[in-house]
Amino acid sequence: MLAIIGGSGLTQLSNLDITRREVVRTPYGEPSGALIFGRIAGEDVVFLARHGYGHTIPPHLVNYRANMWALARAAGAANVVSVASVGGIRADLGPGVVVIPDQIIDYTSGRHGTYHEGGDSPVVHIDFTEPYDGALRARLLAAAAQAGEAVVDGAVYATTQGPRLETAAEVTRLERDGAHVVGMTGMPEACLARELGLPYAAICVVANWSAGRGDSAHEISFDKIEAVLQQSLGKARRIVEHLCQA
Numbered sequence: 673m674l675a676i677i678g679g680s681g682l683t684q685l686s687n688l689d690i691t692r693r694e695v696v697r698t699p700y701g702e703p704s705g706a707l708i709f710g711r712i713a714g715e716d717v718v719f720l721a722r723h724g725y726g727h728t729i730p731p732h733l734v735n736y737r738a739n740m741w742a743l744a745r746a747a748g749a750a751n752v753v754s755v756a757s758v759g760g761i762r763a764d765l766g767p768g769v770v771v772i773p774d775q776i777i778d779y780t781s782g783r784h785g786t787y788h789e790g791g792d793s794p795v796v797h798i799d800f801t802e803p804y805d806g807a808l809r810a811r812l813l814a815a816a817a818q819a820g821e822a823v824v825d826g827a828v829y830a831t832t833q834g835p836r837l838e839t840a841a842e843v844t845r846l847e848r849d850g851a852h853v854v855g856m857t858g859m860p861e862a863c864l865a866r867e868l869g870l871p872y873a874a875i876c877v878v879a880n881w882s883a884g885r886g887d888s889a890h891e892i893s894f895d896k897i898e899a900v901l902q903q904s905l906g907k908a909r910r911i912v913e914h915l916c917q918a
């Protein structure tokens with residue numbers, strides 16, 4: 673079964689034939705909401721809205737451990753695709769572009785980033801050289817090609833703490849660090865998936881030029897973000913549909 677985590681603007685999948693909802697409790701607390709089970713193109717899918725179904729949970733308060741545990745252990749998902757909105761930093765990654773990132777830099781702080789908290793259990797290190805699953809990324813790229821949706825293959829995703837957006841100088845630093853897009857939820861989601869042995873990849877929709885770039889030179893317009901997301905999340909939805917058909 674495929675799990676899909678919907679980010680800002682994607683609290684439901686219009687192409688999901690819902691069969692049941694399940695409230696799951698985990699050793700790490702409550703996930704962002706009930707798991708929604710259903711089918712897309714005949715394929716079993718479980719969906720979870722990262723920020724809750726009323727979009728009330730900010731990025732720094734998402735219970736990433738509960739979410740990933742619920743999808744992996746309670747739902748038994750075999751793969752997780754995250755849909756997330758980001759700000760564009762690189763010149764070719766403007767609003768409306770869809771990116772399948774291949775690397776992450778983590779700037780978050782104070783989030784629970786591991787299932788292995790020590791105590792009586794042995795220390796666990798995971799390999800995280802390639803944070804996204806290569807095979808799942810390849811399937812997403814193939815699904816995008818089949819859907820006729822242009823996507824950018826590979827980008828470095830900077831995860832900031834939020835919930836505020838960045839300053840222009842912070843974006844300049846992210847760019848110097850080698851980041852191409854910036855969002856607030858990529859971590860610790862990706863490393864928790866790895867700890868659970870769950871293949872994980874992301875479809876990132878560029879919602880806006882990041883602070884100090886393009887038409888966000890002096891300010892980021894939230895009205896424009898809404899308009900772009902409505903359009904571009906349709907692309908993400910079509911990619912997921914083709915992923916299920918493949």
Ligand code: HPA
Pocket residue numbers: 757758759760832837838854855856879880881882883
């Ligand atoms: N910065 C951080 N996260 C984001 C942005 C941004 O500009 N746009 C959408 N998510």
